Amino acid sequence: IAGITQAPTSQILAAGRRMTLRCTQDMRHNAMYWYRQDLGLGLRLIHYSNTAGTTGKGEVPDGYSVSRANTDDFPLTLASAVPSQTSVYFCASSDSAGGATDTQYFGPGTRLTVL
Amino acid sequence: GQNIDQPTEMTATEGAIVQINCTYQTSGFNGLFWYQQHAGEAPTFLSYNVLDGLEEKGRFSSFLSRSKGYSYLLLKELQMKDSASYLCAVRDSNYQLIWGAGTKLIIKP
Numbered sequence: 315i316a317g318i319t320q321a322p323t324s325q326i327l328a329a330g331r332r333m334t335l336r337c338t339q340d341m342r343h344n345a346m347y348w349y350r351q352d353l354g355l356g357l358r359l360i361h362y363s364n365t366a367g368t369t370g371k372g373e374v375p376d377g378y379s380v381s382r383a384n385t386d387d388f389p390l391t392l393a394s395a396v397p398s399q400t401s402v403y404f405c406a407s408s409d410s411a412g413g414a415t416d417t418q419y420f421g422p423g424t425r426l427t428v429l
Numbered sequence: 430g431q432n433i434d435q436p437t438e439m440t441a442t443e444g445a446i447v448q449i450n451c452t453y454q455t456s457g458f459n460g461l462f463w464y465q466q467h468a469g470e471a472p473t474f475l476s477y478n479v480l481d482g483l484e485e486k487g488r489f490s491s492f493l494s495r496s497k498g499y500s501y502l503l504l505k506e507l508q509m510k511d512s513a514s515y516l517c518a519v520r521d522s523n524y525q526l527i528w529g530a531g532t533k534l535i536i537k538p
Binding site (some may be wrong): 422 | 460472473477516530531
């Protein structure tokens, strides 16, 4: 693994189903983030984790949950998917939350369609 | 509220120079980032400004004026591979990134 990986690459999901998007990084970064990207809108933060064992809510957290059991993994779960959750989901990581030159590095994304 | 404004789309000619502007209104300021995103791909880091002035990195330069809430990304000697979206993001007082919607840059031969 080099950098950040996400799985699956794409998924079509029936409304009401549960879905977990996976994210793994091998850079030993402390902070990890989940964003969604929709046409015409900027990236919007769903949830974040400043360090293993802690998580926080971003701008659009409703309908999503996360966990951070270890440094490398940061899964995003949709408990009961709805069509408005159709989007491209990006996972990102950074060396430290709040550092002067903290730069976020992104995974390749998961394209999710909820029907 | 917090707001980042960028033009939606710009067109430029191969070999030319283009300037992409970004204005922001955020709760606090802890740095401004520019990212490049090719269609269907992830954003990749281009530049970071936290002090006023110009940061140059090869063909790309980024400028910041904190008093005006303004930044621009300058791309020189445009190449076809520069066709992409360019995202401006500001780190606010909570150290979260607030993102603009991006500027789609179209390069014509």
